Amino acid sequence: MGTYSTEQVVALLLRPQSECNTARMASTLAHEQQDQGRPAGRTPQDRRPAAERPPQPAGQYATHDVTNQPPPLSPYDASEDTALLEGLRREGAGWAEEDVRRLGRLAGSAQAQEWAEQADRNGPELRTHDRYGHRIDEVDFHPSWHHLMRASVAEGLAGAPWADARTGAHVARTAGGLVWGHTDAGHGCPTSMTYAAVPALRAQPDLAAVYEPLLTSRVYEPGLRAPTEKQGLLAGMGMTEKQGGSDVRTNTTAAAPTAEPGVYTLRGHKWFTSAPMCDVFLVLAQAPGGLSCFLVPRVLPDGSRNAFRIQRLKDKLGNRSNASCEPEFDGTVAWLVGAEGRGVKTIIEMVNCTRLDCVMMSAALMRKTLVEAGHHTLHRRAFGARLADQPLMRNVLADLALESEAATTLTLRLAGAADRAVRGGDQQETAFRRIATAVGKYWVTKRGPAFTAEALECLGGNGYVEESGMPRHYREAPLLSIWEGSGNVNALDVLRALGREPGAAEALFAELALARGADTRLDAAVTRLRDGLGAASPFGARRVVELTALVLQASLLVRHAPSAVADAFCATRLGGEGGHAFGTLPDTADVDTILGRALPGTA
Template sequence: MVSTHDGAPGGDTHVVFNQPPALAPYDASDDRALLEGLRREGAGWAEEDVRRLGRQAGSAEAQEWGELANRHEPVLRTHDRYGNRIDEVDFHPSWHHLMRVAVAEGLAGAPWADDRPGAHVARTAGGLVWGHAEAGHGCPTSMTYAAVPALRREPDLAKVYEPLLTSREYDPELGVPTRKSGLLAGMGMTEKQGGSDVRTNTTTATPTAEPGVYTLRGHKWFTSAPMCDVFLVLAQAPDGLSCFLVPRVLPDGSRNAFRIQRLKDKLGNRSNASSEPEFDGTVAWLVGPEGQGVKTIIEMVNCTRLDCVMASATLMRRTLVEAGHHARHRSAFGARLVDQPLMRNVLADLALESEAATTLTLRLAGAADRAVRGDTGEAAFRRIATAVGKYWVTKRGPAFTAEALECLGGNGYVEDSGMPRHYREAPLLSIWEGSGNVNALDVLRALSREPDTAEALFAELALAQGSDARLDAAVTRLKGMLAEGSQSGARRLVEWMALTLQGSLLVRHAPPAVADAFCATRLGGDWGHAFGTLPDGAGVDAILERALPAPDPSNTAAAQLA
């Protein structure tokens, strides 16, 4: 029997009202900070492709792929029905849909085969929009992107594998790498006894009679995307820690010894398989000289750290869009949330953080692009600023995502909203490629061993000198902190470096309302300890008008309510 209780319009207890429509479809590229940064950093030629990819990322189909890939997690099959060892991981079809788009759009190794200035910026911008669909599959694309410069340390191997790693063809079938249309690369660096301290690795590499070929024996602790075709692995050779290329299938078509002991049961990143592989007579090819494994992979680390910043900025933007959409369509206490001053303060504060993260991400991508092309000043800036950005932006991600989730109230705490998935994803990015302490210490290492990095950073900050007194005072304070240089104060130092760098970029490139509010709060101290504590004079209206995307006209329910 249908109730006639009149607590809802028409007396039906199940009439749904005052709930927002689904966000999708929406345009993930409708982001002024992103598009302006894309043009500024030399990749304006890619704008049409980024816009197209952004619309696809916000489509109902792509959003469903992301949800399904995380609901139906990868499954390890160590043996087939007859008892043969196979070590394969099965993925939901949605994972493959996501991967196929990412590789085809050049989000894996493609920029290394693109001579156009700005190719690496275009890839980063593509990641900033396609990441709205799902985060986990960004792991194998990131590692494939990062493997190319490391592999170039061994030109003979690069000649064979680089054309396949830079391919835009997604080929998930297991096979001889050189017979495939495209390859993905993973990495196996850490071990249970050392984690980031890879020099404590115990996996051994024994030379064979064939020059450059070794056999590995050992156990890796955290190897993501174990279904990749090739892996860069660290192991102890006779002359010390070295880097090796390990294919899953050998040139003769036989399977290499790559025994997956288990998949990790992770907090987030559930769509992506992370594993513990064991090597026992595993055939590997040396990459770079023996004993220089860390030096060989350092370029790989620079690339993956940039992608950590990118992914965190993407999560910020994605959850801000969701929070803004909810606030536009939800009413409380007689007014829409988006019209209520306190909610507007929260959203504007989040918008400031998001724009600062996106702007810094694209500046780092521009530095990477120009460094690849031989700009030594940009290479020095990239060296220190990427570590600074990795530390700070990924640290801000979890708090940001939690605040955006809270904007939805109880609705945001429910799995169906998607916000819990984003919240669980956020902490990964501050752990992957070195936790906060590792990155802070890396900044100190760069400052002490590579003085040109500090010079490059201050040259960048000087471009905004005289534009804002609070920024100038922050730079002066930073110089004083650098003179102290204690390890125990490394986090304070790196945080201040990040804030001054973000402030200088916004002062130079963002509208006055954005730059003034950022400098007043993050640098000037006129701020509380939580989001939503902007001062009364902040240009909240201008910040929100810039930050919140317009409803997609194809989403008729959202457009009618807006």
């Protein structure tokens, strides 16, 4: 490393003011020092394959030749996913394909992948007070977080679909999330909650008139200011508390009405509230009339800070780029959303949307890790052949490809149902969305951790080190099963919907009937499901929901995927021809066709 003379430091300090802030000066010093010791022809971001780089100089840098290591995956196109593009067109959003493809290229770019890595590596930091001792309760994020957020909001992955009159706008957003999910999952939390807040807020039309145009904006404007002074807003939610978790009816946060109609003050705490730098939050609290939903802004209309005391940030297993906190309310001003005592019914509209996004993000993680595994096995040789040509590895990759396609296809079907339900008021699709989203939330998010673990193993020891990126994805996967209702909560919700909600069971079986006669194993499984529903109990809820998810995925693949994909899925997931681990496809599986569709180059 080089050193700097006094004259060099002075010269840096005398540069124009825009270049003299501490961060830029530190960056300049660091890069210039690195340049003094860097071999000619190399840059810090040189991502070319080793064969294309200038030769290493002799001497202290020449230790050994690096061979049999894959080149960097980036840049790649995250939208090169046949199942995704077919689903996009089938569910009514073919008009968005060019935008999805463009976003896919951005997601797979070296720059966006670097943003994701840096945002995860440099997590958020809580600042409770400013330098003068004033309470501010702010969270600082790495610049890469803001780059990701700005792109996500601009591409319509937050509230934009609610302001888009085109049929399929919600499908287009979901497809965008499936490709942008190849970057960082953490920043998807505030965009998801912003998207989900809009239908819940519509329960209070006067508030929706003020906030909805800002929540559906494509402008990302960080920083705490009066909401109406900003060009775009982000929304969060605060439901769970220490003593109850998912049992929100045990919440103790109290809401006291003020002299102004519709305005309350809150006192209490929340246990998990993510993205605390959002502008507004939908919060559950106990009003005189029962558990109710409230809108809580971080900054009040007069520009003063609302009481939103962040006690600490959670030290989480994954999702590290995103801040999750424990806020305390003490005289916090809030506006009632919906009627008193109807808080769960009001906020459930938000939960339905965020549950879909949990399915979407799990499917995105599956696809991302499958692409990583496929890339590695295409460029890594062992025992005289490429890994991708080894029979057992091909079985593993093909089995993962089946799971990924089933998850993606179901995700887009759910998005299509949501679009048709909220736009045209389609009652059949509304009922199907209600039951199928809970089913998908349970099953796809449950499959995520096992899937990412298997994909990581395809890279061997290389996948177990942080710089591969695979550990980040592996840590992320379990979260999606926990958030917005754990597995038990969703399984019981499915049973409740099938038994109590008019039209839910009928809508599910009407969907399954569209594939009747196409595969005997699927027909038999549907019969088992119908016969078993009458005796279903909470103790066996997971068995019922698992079977429901598998027959639903199988029915979609039988109708829309090539026969090689549908046959292998039905054989292994419904016909008893597969094992419990991935990579147990029967010898009859058309692996070449499956891999050629999912991972071109491996067939």
